[in-house]
Amino acid sequence: MTLSLENFLSSRKELIEGKLPLYVSGLKGPASIKEAMIYSLSAGGKRIRPALVLAVLNAFGKREEIGIPAACAVEMIHTYSLIHDDLPSMDDDDLRRGKPTNHKVYGEALAILSGDGLLTHSFGLIADQQDISAEKRLALISELVKASGIEGMVGGQVADMQGEAKNLPLSELEYIHEHKTAKLLAFSIIAGAILAEASNDEIAKLREFAYHIGIAFQIQDDILDIEGQQSKIGKPVGSDETNKKTTYPSLLTLPGAKQKLEDHISHAKAILANINIQSGLLEELCDLIASRDH
Amino acid sequence: MTLSLENFLSSRKELIEGKLPLYVSGLKGPASIKEAMIYSLSAGGKRIRPALVLAVLNAFGKREEIGIPAACAVEMIHTYSLIHDDLPSMDDDDLRRGKPTNHKVYGEALAILSGDGLLTHSFGLIADQQDISAEKRLALISELVKASGIEGMVGGQVADMQGEAKNLPLSELEYIHEHKTAKLLAFSIIAGAILAEASNDEIAKLREFAYHIGIAFQIQDDILDIEGQQSKIGKPVGSDETNKKTTYPSLLTLPGAKQKLEDHISHAKAILANINIQSGLLEELCDLIASRDH
Secondary structure (H helix, E strand, O other), X not given: OOOOHHHHHHHHHHHHHHHHHHHHHOOOOOHHHHHHHHHHHOOOOOOHHHHXXXXXXXXXXXXXXXXXXXXXXXXXXXXXXXXXXOOOOOOOOOEEOOEEOHHHHHOHHHHHHHHHHHHHHHHHHHHOOOOOOHHHHHHHHHHHHHHXXXXXXXXXXXXXXXXXXXXXXXXXXXXXXXXXXXXXXXXXXXXXXXXOOOOHHHHHHHHHHHHHHHHHHHHHHHHHHHHOOHHHHOOOOOHHHHOOOOOHHHHHOHHHHHHHHHHHXXXXXXXXXXXXXXXXXXXXXXXXXXXXXO | OOOXXXXXXXXXXXXXXXHHHHHHHOOOOOHHHHHHHHHHHOOOOOOHHHHHHHHHHHHOOOOHHHHHHHHHHHHHHHHHHHHHHOOOOOOOXXXXXXXXXXXXXXOHHHHHHHHHHHHHHHHHHHHOOOOOOHHHHHHHHHHHHHHHOOOOHHHHHHHHXXXXXXXXXXXXXXXXXXXXXXXXXXXXXXXXXXXXXXXXXXXXXXXXXXXXXXXXXXXXXXXXXXXXXXXXXXXXXXXXHHOOOOXXXXXXXXXXXXXXXXXXXXXXXXXXXXXXXXXXXXHXXXXXXXXXXX
């Protein structure tokens, strides 16, 4: 039986949203920070990163259960990055997905520490997973460090801050998005592949696949900022232009950005066709990224 | 040949201070954040945490070299915690060891991200250490997560913040210091023991030893705040009283705190005497903790 992507995403979102708070509530620590961590972990979102880990395992015909710690770890990293990005000294956002941001509820100090706690424990989830080999756990941790540290997401965030309100060339814009967004999405795919015991060749192809869908994801984000509906994207339409952000449409025009999105999606699909897996879900996911409305 | 503790500490401090910046400079990432990370990593300090990793290896007669990644990892964690603790929304400190704090030099956003980067890469250092077994690396990562996350240092920092300007009972004060300070010092000792292939019994004893010297370390900190010299401790004498902080002397009187310090040091030494290692350096270290003037 083949699952539709819609069913897959909604059931895995539910699964992951059930697990995430348990990883925090089971820790010994002050109640206040556990509450703050769970507040942001439970604030919704598409849960696309954990779903990708499970979708890749599914594509290789493996048990998705072994991907749950890595899936929750990558969502913890994503969540910590949102908490820190929203701080007054960073993006200074009061709302995230329509709810008050962590620091608006718990104060800046606890928000910073909640982010630190989520980041720290994401590695613990993987290190303590007893049902996979030590070598696999280390490979996952090493990939997660590269994807989320200064060689990945944190580096992309720095470049993004430094590029604010500047006219950036396309190469710099791509650096930012590859690092700020694509590397963590790529981690999810590579984590699934490592857990599925994919060959090095398959991992290399999936890394390339992940790069294309990561960049496509970001281009669609920029397009939604122009064409989306505020009620669906959860922030005012046109905020990039107001903030004078360099975006794919600002560099390439809107039709140019749409063409680039199509190109990345085609490349991603061509790579998939070249790997011997049940690629249905992942192909549908490419289409979803290109056509999503939030 | 037995090394004196003084020679040991100064030579290992030099060794670690040579290695720390290399772990960051070798990463691919924006120059600005690498500079900010290295700024704080190079800001001096006693380097007691890395020295403990190496001292334990030395006590077991093992090669200290295999402890360098864990030693640098724990110093990165300590450094990230100082950067985040100094932020305006936390302790709001402008100076650290006589130098401007990270956010005073690089701004708050980059300071937060520098801390995040150091925290992330501390796990990478251990995960990528090729010359020890996968099992040992995972044991180190798992211990480091517990020592530095909400079950350890971050949890202690939360409790410390929430206890500010309140009269705390001794049990709460001990919770704070055990978590904020002792757990990370204990990590260093346990990491050395894991790397030295100590038995579970030896590790359990060393964990107990570490608890006593960690608490002793903090009691001496409180005593120095009363009796120390500003030029040596790097902050104004009497700041705890000004800030109405609950301290060991405030709860136990100054002689009472000194007695408690002695008790913890005696316990620590008694445990050491009961483990079959060359304990000279570690014994001297107990004395140093009890008598240090900064």
